[in-house]
Amino acid sequence: MTASVEIDYTNWDWLPRAASEFQAYLVRLLAEQTIKPHDVSARAKSIASFQRKAAKPYEDPVGEITDTVAVRVITFSITDRDRIAEIIKDRFVVKPGEDRNPGLEKSERRRGYDCWHIVITGEKQPESGWLIERGDLSRYFNTFGGLEVQLRTVAAHAWAEFEHARRYKGRSYDAVTEQDRETIDQLFGAASDARRALDETFVAIDRILAHPTSSAPQPELDEEVNLDEGRAESENAPPGPDGVSDAEVADLLHRQFPGDKEASESGMRFACELLSAVGYTSVQALEDDLLSIDSDQVRSLMDYEVPVTRVRRLDDDLLSLHGEKYIRLTADLGNVRSRAKQLEWRFDRLRGKTGYSRYSLEGSDCPPELLSKLLPGAAAVRAVVVAVSRVAGPGAAVMPDIVSLRDDLPKWTRAKAVDLEDGEVLYVATNLNRQASERIISDLLSSNSEVDLRVIKDGRALLSPSIA
Numbered sequence: 001m002t003a004s005v006e007i008d009y010t011n012w013d014w015l016p017r018a019a020s021e022f023q024a025y026l027v028r029l030l031a032e033q034t035i036k037p038h039d040v041s042a043r044a045k046s047i048a049s050f051q052r053k054a055a056k057p058y059e060d061p062v063g064e065i066t067d068t069v070a071v072r073v074i075t076f077s078i079t080d081r082d083r084i085a086e087i088i089k090d091r092f093v094v095k096p097g098e099d100r101n102p103g104l105e106k107s108e109r110r111r112g113y114d115c116w117h118i119v120i121t122g123e124k125q126p127e128s129g130w131l132i133e134r135g136d137l138s139r140y141f142n143t144f145g146g147l148e149v150q151l152r153t154v155a156a157h158a159w160a161e162f163e164h165a166r167r168y169k170g171r172s173y174d175a176v177t178e179q180d181r182e183t184i185d186q187l188f189g190a191a192s193d194a195r196r197a198l199d200e201t202f203v204a205i206d207r208i209l210a211h212p213t214s215s216a217p218q219p220e221l222d223e224e225v226n227l228d229e230g231r232a233e234s235e236n237a238p239p240g241p242d243g244v245s246d247a248e249v250a251d252l253l254h255r256q257f258p259g260d261k262e263a264s265e266s267g268m269r270f271a272c273e274l275l276s277a278v279g280y281t282s283v284q285a286l287e288d289d290l291l292s293i294d295s296d297q298v299r300s301l302m303d304y305e306v307p308v309t310r311v312r313r314l315d316d317d318l319l320s321l322h323g324e325k326y327i328r329l330t331a332d333l334g335n336v337r338s339r340a341k342q343l344e345w346r347f348d349r350l351r352g353k354t355g356y357s358r359y360s361l362e363g364s365d366c367p368p369e370l371l372s373k374l375l376p377g378a379a380a381v382r383a384v385v386v387a388v389s390r391v392a393g394p395g396a397a398v399m400p401d402i403v404s405l406r407d408d409l410p411k412w413t414r415a416k417a418v419d420l421e422d423g424e425v426l427y428v429a430t431n432l433n434r435q436a437s438e439r440i441i442s443d444l445l446s447s448n449s450e451v452d453l454r455v456i457k458d459g460r461a462l463l464s465p466s467i468a
Contacts, residue, residue: 007054007062011143015044018136019069022147025130025137026071031305033087034346035080038154042071066098066119066146073149074157077202081151083345085116088149090338092120095146109185112159112192114199115152121145155198163188210348244275248283253310256290263311270334271311277329278318284416284430285379290314291433292376293321294354301349319347320354359441359462363453365391377437378430380455382418384444385428389420391451402429402440438462 023042030037045053045068054061062068075081089099098119106113122141123131131138140147152160167173167188173181246268253263253271263271280286298320299313319326327347331340359380361370365387375383388397397403401410404427409415413429420426432440441455442462454461 009047012044012047014136014139015069018140019044019071021132021135021137022069022071022140026073026149028130028306029087029091030073030084032308033083033342034302034304034349035083035087036076036303036305037080037084038074038076040071040073042069044069060145062143063145065144066095067148068144069140070148070150073151075151075153077206078153078199079203079206081116081153083341085118085151086338086341088118088120088151091124093122093124095119095121098146098148109182109189112163112188112195114156114192114195115150115160118149118151119146120149121147153199153202155195155202159188159191159195162191206348210351212352244272244280244283244286246272249275249286252283252287252290253314256287256295257310257313260313261307261309263309267309267311271314273333274315274318274330277333278322278326279329287430288376288378289321290317291378291431291437292358293317297354298350301353302346303349316346316350319343320350323347323351358457360456361387361453362456363451365452377434378432381432381437381440382416382428382430384441384453384455385418385426386420387453388444388448388451389424389426392448394420394424394426396448397426397444399440399443403427 019042023040026042027040030040045065050061050065050068053065058064073081073084075084088094098117101114101116103111103113103115167184173184176184249271250263250268275286295313295317298316302316322329324347327340327343331343333339336342358374358376360372360374361367361380361383367383367386367390370383385397385403394405398405401413404415405424407415407417407427409427409429412431414431415427416430418426418428438457445451445453445455445462456462
């Protein structure tokens with residue numbers, strides 16, 4: 001260390017707080033991406049440790065030593081390790097030449113270390129709002145030359161911890177003969193091969209979990225089928241340019257996800273962008289779709305570790321419902337540059353694991369525009385009501401608290417007016433879950449046997465209440 005360099009050791013009064021702040025930042029960042037590491041731990045180098053390192057020929061130790069604060073992330077698999085590396089590099093400015101795996105630089109005799117070291121110098125977008133203004137982490141980035149992030153798997157961590165204790169800093173290793181050291185090196189190499197095999201096995205398990213064998217294919221997104229063309233979806237708020245308004249969507253999300261955080265204005269704009277990209281032109285069509293999936297199961301599979309907004313819940317439910325097509329349609333939306341990859345990672349948690357209910361109609365009395373269409377439960381109920389009314393008359397479709405000739409259904413049913421060909425109108429409940437939809441369909445068909453209509457779910461016709 002150059003003798004003229006003076007180091008302000010009062011910085012160490014706040015360095016531990018900077019480490020804690022970055023640890024919390026990273027935990028939140030990974031949680032929002034639905035990545036669960038085994039461990040995230042940060043530390044500030046002690047003054048004594050810094051002085052030992054600064055004794056090497058540095059012209060500016062404060063600016064050149066890049067691990068005064070460091071964080072280590074231990075993941076369960078290489079898959080998650082590599083994903084976190086992408087998130088770090090997308091979010092932060094990486095110091096040139098400081099994105100490396102030192103293990104790849106070791107000789108064959110010393111092979112085995114497998115840990116990525118990424119040194120960052122600040123956020124790419126300082127206006128993100130995540131850094132505490134004038135906080136200790138912001139102060140660190142302005143004072144020191146970098147912050148080191150280490151990424152390794154649990155298998156690599158086990159190898160590294162044992163090697164660090166027995167060889168890297170092991171006095172016994174230095175005390176034995178060269179022949180014994182060579183034997184130990186060979187054994188560490190063998191342990192490295194076993195570690196690599198373990199990591200590869202964990203990746204294989206991850207791949208199966210992300211792409212499970214499914215007994216039923218994911219339903220493809222159909223163009224919206226409008227059973228009541230020309231009727232406004234809401235009397236309280238006019239539709240926006242894409243057919244839905246912020247107010248309508250906010251009201252639906254409040255009803256659908258009452259326990260989650262209300263979205264900001266920008267969040268609501270993003271929600272409407274998502275709906276427009278997917279092709280929703282009415283809130284009713286969206287609500288029908290959301291009722292066809294098990295949202296609680298989606299939430300459980302996503303395993304959120306931080307509170308999420310209603311828009312995030314909507315995003316995940318639509319991802320579960322529409323799958324790969326949703327990723328293609330919405331990948332470029334929002335202000336996250338890596339949204340496409342993040343959606344793919346999130347879909348790995350959902351693919352082939354979530355329940356959904358889609359129905360198709362067959363028979364000579366099926367409205368031609370609905371043949372071969374996949375419908376959510378509430379829309380299938382309205383389609384059956386229309387078909388029954390065409391054959392047996394509107395009165396044959398009336399059911400207490402479900403279908404009425406007048407606008408007198410209870411408010412909780414959120415009744416929707418359905419126009420019939422003869423100019424009459426039926427009011428049909430829309431607040432229907434899967435079980436209720438199937439029971440109503442079965443009751444309507446079993447009580448109107450003259451109607452040649454079959455509603456198919458998973459290759460099976462819903463013919464009677466007992467099936468529901």
